[in-house]
Amino acid sequence: MPGQNKHYNLSLHNDAMRILILGIDGYIGWPLALHLLERGHEVSGVDSFYTRKRVREVGSDSAIxxxxxxxxxxxxxxxxxxxxxxxxxxxxxxxxxxxAIKEFKPDCTVHLAEQRSAPYSMIGLKQATETLQKNMIGTVNLAYAIKDMNPGCHILKLGTMGEYGTPNIDIPEGFFEVEYRGRKDTLPFPRNAGSWYHWSKVHDSNNLMFANNVWKIPVTDVMQGVVYGTSTEEIDRFSSPTRFDIDEVWGTALNRFCAQAVGDMPITPYGKGGQTRGFLSLTDSIQCLTIAAEKPPEKGEYRVFNQFDEYYSVNQLAETVKNSYEHLTGKPARIEHVENPRIEKEAHYYRPDMIKLRNLGYRPSRSLETEILKILSDLSKHKSRIDKLKNCIMPKTFWAKSSGI
Ligand SMILES: NC(=O)c1ccc[n+]([C@@H]2O[C@H](COP(=O)([O-])OP(=O)(O)OC[C@H]3O[C@@H](n4cnc5c(N)ncnc54)[C@H](O)[C@@H]3O)[C@@H](O)[C@H]2O)c1
Structure with a gap:
């Protein structure tokens, strides 16, 4: 049997599963497909290549x-x-x-096929409505297709930790117990998203919870932190890289900071840089999704996982990239705070739970420092591409300026 994963303690299933990945061409979808195949599963995928097209639309490209x-x-x-x-x-x-559901009859459908950029959704009315429509309709289509064609199939859906916002209290995994006017109930934890993209994910969560309620479709709704990294065991083994976006619209914070260091640009946290979020490496994101697929919910269960390794402030990430780059190259790197294009708290309390995946066997496998060194060294092989994309990195998409005309 190919590739036992060394990082976590799940033995391969005797019965291989049939896993459908919607969004298989994406940053997470491609390495997930490689990993699931290596674990002996049968994999099929769907993709419209929207991300390739939309990244080109903003004048950018994958740095790798x-x-x-x-x-x-x-x-x-x-x-x-x-x-x-x-x-x-x-x-x-x-x-x-x-x-796709009728032909492949999956045991599990991993739904990653959504417009996933907060800045893209904030460019203007067209992008906002496109994000809301396509994301919500895709998810509702999936729920109906499973109910009609393949009841019992597990929907493993990627949401985001950004659905919760940054409340001044601890964040549970999906639900919490409330006491109000002398009565108690367990209710969905309030969501308070910070972009149209993040709201589309909140609406997805509500719609999946409802689909589960009426049709008992088993659902895992993953509140995932920000993913970073260029490599997984299988990407390296098969020399089959995944996309890596570094521009202001499509690049996530840590990935952008690494590209800035390699491109001899200042590393630019937005605003004061005290914004704190959950982060995890690409390898660990794949590990979590594999565990969630292989250990499905109970029949008719709707479960919510918070999925991240650790939480960091943007300043901590910028400092770690700076120190790693200097250590690796002996050259100086510079941090320069720039105006925050987003409307968000720049210093706040942040303490989300992350227990359920650990209880299922998840153990973070890569440290932030090790992973940053790997990203820097992978990116330095493509420095000339990064140099060409320099104009796309600084923020141009301002939440306050998003307009319909
Ligand atoms: N990367 C992160 O840091 C992160 C963090 C939290 C949540 N997520 C979520 O994880 C999922 C995957 O993220 P990613 O980083 O791999 O994004 P990605 O854009 O690289 O991958 C998404 C893939 O889905 C495809 N796609 C988009 N809309 C589609 C549609 N309507 N029909 C068919 N295909 C479509 C795209 O072409 C792309 O290949 C997304 O739902 C995203 O919101 C990602």
Whole structure:
């Protein structure tokens, strides 16, 4: 049996599962597919290539070159013998999703196929409504397709820790017990998102909770932290990189900071840099999703996982990138705070729970420092691409200026 994962203690299932990945061409989707295949599962994928197109729309590109899907599948087959079936299509079209579910009959569908950039959703009215429509419709299509064509299939849906916002109290995993006017109940923890993108995820969560309530579809709704990293065991083994975005619209904070250091640019935290968020490496994101797929919810259960390794302030990340870059190259790096394009608290309390995945066997496998050194060294091989993308890195998408005209 191929590739036992050394990082966590799950033995391979005797019965391989059939796992459908919506959004298989993306940053997380591609390495997840490689990992699940290596664990002996049968994998099929759907993607519309929206991210490739939308990243080009803002004049940017993946800092690490990626193969076409056709080439990815061919090269994987040549190197490992793994077969991967793929459908090109938009999950907001019900025909695509009904056909995929009917033909493949998955045990688990991992739903990653959404517009995933907060800044993109804040460019203006067109991008805001496109994000809300496509994300919400795709998720509702999936719930209906499973109910009609393959009841019992587990929906493993990627939401975001950003759904909760930054409340001044601890954040539980999805639900909390409330006492109000002498009565008690367990209720969904309030969501307070900070962009149209994040609100689309809140609406998805509500819609999935409802679909579970009426049709008993088993659902895992993952509140995932920000993911960083260029590599996983399988990306390296099969020389099959995943995309890596570094521009102001598509690049997440730590990935952008690493690109700035490699491109001899200042590392630019937004505002005071006290914003604190949960983060996890790409390898650990894949580990968590694999555990969630292989250890599904009970029949009819809706469960919420908070998924991150550790929480850091943006300043802590900037300092760690600076120190790592200086250690690696002997050259100085500089931190320069810039005007915050977002509307958010820049210093606040932040203490989310992260217990359920650990109880299922998840153990963080890569330290922040080790991973940053790996990102810096992978990116330095593509310095000339980063130099060409320099104009796309500084913030231009300001929440306050988002407009319909
Ligand atoms: N990367 C992170 O830090 C992070 C953090 C929290 C949550 N998430 C969530 O995880 C999921 C995957 O994120 P990612 O970083 O891999 O993003 P990504 O944009 O790289 O991948 C998403 C993939 O889905 C495809 N897609 C988008 N809309 C589609 C549609 N309507 N029909 C078919 N395909 C579609 C895109 O082409 C892309 O290949 C997203 O839902 C995102 O919101 C990501």
């Amino acid at each position: 070159p990626i193969m076409s899907m056709e080439r990815r599948i061919e090269s994987l087959k040549e190197m490992s013998g793994h077969k991967l079936s793929f459908i090109r299509g938009d999950v907001s079209n019900p025909r695509i999703i009904y056909d």
